[in-house]
Amino acid sequence: MPHNRPVSDLRNNFADISRTVHETREPVFLTKNGYGDMVVMSLEAYEQKQFESEIYFKL
Structure with a gap:
């Protein structure tokens, strides 16, 4: 399921976004x-x- 967030979360909740993309x-x-x-x-x-x-390009 895609994770959609407002761009303001990048400033206000960076740690949470970072954790989400890594997990x-x-x-x-x-x-x-x-x-x-x-x-x-x-x-x-x-x-x-x-x-x-x-890889796809080379095929």
Whole structure:
């Protein structure tokens, strides 16, 4: 299930967002005025996505 949070949580609840992305290995989608604005994910999850993307590209 996607994790959606307001972008203000990045400032006010950074530790909670950090814990969420590391424990679930899933991205957190941040919204601004109710619309998608950015995505936060752990470095490990990002590197895995990059690796998978490179493999798919080579195929």
